[in-house]
Amino acid sequence: MPDAPLSALKYRRILDQLQQEILRGDYRTGAKLPSEADLIKRFGASRITVGRAVNELRGLGLVERRAGSGTYVRPLPAAPDAPVDRPLPPPALLFGLLIPDLGGTEIFEPICRGMAEAQQADRYGLLWGHAASTPPGTDAEETAKREERAWQVCGRFVERKVDGVFFAPFGQGKVSEAVNARLLAAMDEARLPVVLLDRDTLAYPRRTAHDLVGLDNRRAGYLATEHLLRLGRQRVAFVALPEAAATVDSRIAGYREALFMEDAPMEGALVRRLDPGDVLAVRAMLEEFRPDAVVCANDRTAGRLMHALLALGKRLPQDVALVGIDDAGYASLLPVPLTTVRQPCREIGAAAVAAMLERVNRPQLAPRDILLEGTLVVRESCGAGLRLV
Numbered sequence: 096m097p098d099a100p101l102s103a104l105k106y107r108r109i110l111d112q113l114q115q116e117i118l119r120g121d122y123r124t125g126a127k128l129p130s131e132a133d134l135i136k137r138f139g140a141s142r143i144t145v146g147r148a149v150n151e152l153r154g155l156g157l158v159e160r161r162a163g164s165g166t167y168v169r170p171l172p173a174a175p176d177a178p179v180d181r182p183l184p185p186p187a188l189l190f191g192l193l194i195p196d197l198g199g200t201e202i203f204e205p206i207c208r209g210m211a212e213a214q215q216a217d218r219y220g221l222l223w224g225h226a227a228s229t230p231p232g233t234d235a236e237e238t239a240k241r242e243e244r245a246w247q248v249c250g251r252f253v254e255r256k257v258d259g260v261f262f263a264p265f266g267q268g269k270v271s272e273a274v275n276a277r278l279l280a281a282m283d284e285a286r287l288p289v290v291l292l293d294r295d296t297l298a299y300p301r302r303t304a305h306d307l308v309g310l311d312n313r314r315a316g317y318l319a320t321e322h323l324l325r326l327g328r329q330r331v332a333f334v335a336l337p338e339a340a341a342t343v344d345s346r347i348a349g350y351r352e353a354l355f356m357e358d359a360p361m362e363g364a365l366v367r368r369l370d371p372g373d374v375l376a377v378r379a380m381l382e383e384f385r386p387d388a389v390v391c392a393n394d395r396t397a398g399r400l401m402h403a404l405l406a407l408g409k410r411l412p413q414d415v416a417l418v419g420i421d422d423a424g425y426a427s428l429l430p431v432p433l434t435t436v437r438q439p440c441r442e443i444g445a446a447a448v449a450a451m452l453e454r455v456n457r458p459q460l461a462p463r464d465i466l467l468e469g470t471l472v473v474r475e476s477c478g479a480g481l482r483l484v
Contacts, residue, residue, distance in 0.1 A: 105140045108223045109148035111211070112138075115189075115220045117157050117168055128158060128166040188219040190451060191252040193278070194263040194292070195245045201394070201423035202440050203263055206292060209444020210261070215452060222257060224248030241265075242274045249278050252287065259288035259451050262305075264296045266340045272296065279303060288454045290447050298341045304462050306454055308447040311466035312342045312420075315436040316349025318471050319390045319418040322434070324357045326479055328388035328416055332365040332380070334400055335392035339368070343392045346420060350390055371400035378407055387415060388477075394419035394426045397433055401476070405430060412478035422472050432474035439467050 116122060129137070134145045149166060152158045158166050192210075197203045210221060224245075242265070252260055260282055265271035275296035282289050293309040295302050316333075323331050333350045335343045347366055354361045365384055369376045371391070377400065380386070391397035397419030401411060409415050411431040419426060422437035446465055454460065473479050 105138065105144050107211070109134070109138050109140060109145060110151050111221065112223055113148065113152060114155070114157065115222070117152075122168045124168055124170045126168045127164075128168065130165065188258040188452075188455065189222055189255070190219055191222045191224060191248075191255075191257040191260040191287075193224050193245060193248055193252065193260050195241050195265055196263060201421060202293065202438055205440035206444040206447070209441030210448050211444075212441070213445040213448040215448060218452065219258075219448070222252070222255070224252070245274070245278060249281055253281060253285040256285075257287065259290065259455060261290050261292055261447055261451065263292040264294060266338065279305070288451065288458065290451045290454065292443070292447060294340055294342045299344060302462065302464075306450045306463050306465065308443055308450055308465045309342070309467070310438045310443065311468050312345035313349040313352070314466075315420050315438075315469045316346035316390065317353045318349075318436050318469065319346075319420060320350045320353035321357065322471055322473075322479075323388040323390065323416055323418060323477060324353065324359055326388075326416070326477060329359075330365065330384070330386045331359065331388045331390060332367055332384060332386035333390045333392070334367050334369065334371055334380075334396060336370070336396060337368045339392055346390075346392060371396050372403055374403045374406050377403040381407070381409075381415075389415060389417050391417060391419045394421045394423040394433060394435055397435070397476075398425065398429050401429055401431060401433070412476055416478050417476040420469070426472075427474060429476075431476045434474045434477035434479070435472050436469040437472050438469055443467055 113128070122128065128134075128149070131142065131145055131149070134140075134149070135142060138145065149158065153160060153166075157169060159169050160166050192207065194203050194207070197207070207221075245265075249260075262278065262282070264275045279289065279296060289305045291303070291305050291307040291309075295305075295307050297303060320331055320333075331350075331354070333347055335347070350366075351361060353359075362384075365386065367380050367384075369380065371377065389397075389400065391400060397417050401417060404411060404415055404417075411417060417431075417433065419433050419435040420438075422435045426433040426435050446467060450463070450465055
């Protein structure tokens with residue numbers, strides 16, 4: 096599923112946010128919108144992206160440009176038989192999006208599009224969390240900045256008393272677990288319904304008291320592994336980063352289950368947690384364990400591993416077959432197009448909205464895991480349909 100460029104999502108976010116603020120009456124008729132420079136600073140977007148959003152507001156008849164003065168809010172369209180200056184009612188519900196990895200991974204942008212385009216979209220508005228961008232630094236500094244921005248956004252949602260929050264937790268590790276716990280505690284104290292996206296904040300079998308909507312990761316790991324085994328691969332490894340999200344553990348569980356069901360050898364050492372771009376580490380894995388196929392925790396891992404294997408002179412898929420998980424936009428563009436398990440991202444977004452609306456109406460429901468099935472997408476990296484010589 097091809098992903099839209101990040102700039103297009105930023106434009107949409109800016110447009111939706113300003114439109115909601117105008118319709119809610121945050122800017123009264125005749126009020127001047129913030130300057131272009133202020134909007135650029137607020138949203139961390141380019142001048143072109145901000146200008147596009149403001150121009151569309153003009154096209155919707157919500158604002159007008161006054162030469163040499165700025166952009167001003169026009170009288171809102173009247174409802175039938177209503178006074179001309181009566182504001183349109185805002186959506187019945189307003190939900191916040193707390194997604195620290197938005198733009199950093201390939202799945203959350205199409206998930207958000209699925210939320211915005213869901214059938215019930217006229218019943219709610221989406222409030223995009225945003226904090227000012229910060230200069231780059233070390234990995235630790237960048238992580239700290241992301242955590243602080245998430246806390247600021249969470250605080251704004253609590254202050255605004257939104258009707259619920261869609262939260263995509265930070266990844267694995269004790270520090271991330273503590274940050275996730277702090278954010279959830281603040282939202283729980285404010286009695287905000289929360290729907291988790293992609294993963295829980297706790298590793299299986301523990302779980303929080305919140306609904307979770309995402310991919311059926313165990314099934315995805317099973318599908319990828321089963322496919323390689325049925326192509327005749329004998330030694331299938333699983334490769335993930337050392338610090339991977341809890342979803343990877345579920346994918347490993349599916350990998351192991353497929354080995355068991357297909358009567359394939361199950362060697363614990365074939366689950367490798369390493370840097371897939373480290374050529375020396377990849378060479379050591381190949382020499383010690385001699386896999387003829389690898390299931391990768393996700394497409395990003397698969398792409399980096401593919402480049403390492405090619406640097407070592409390995410032929411794909413003749414020497415080593417690869418399968419990823421996610422079907423990121425670049426999966427078909429890698430040097431050897433990648434076989435992968437596609438996440439139904441837009442459907443996940445729509446399912447998350449349905450779960451939130453039901454949670455708002457029935458707060459006493461037991462916490463649920465709503466897991467959607469992925470689809471195997473076969474390309475050249477697995478060797479299916481190819482004569483391997």
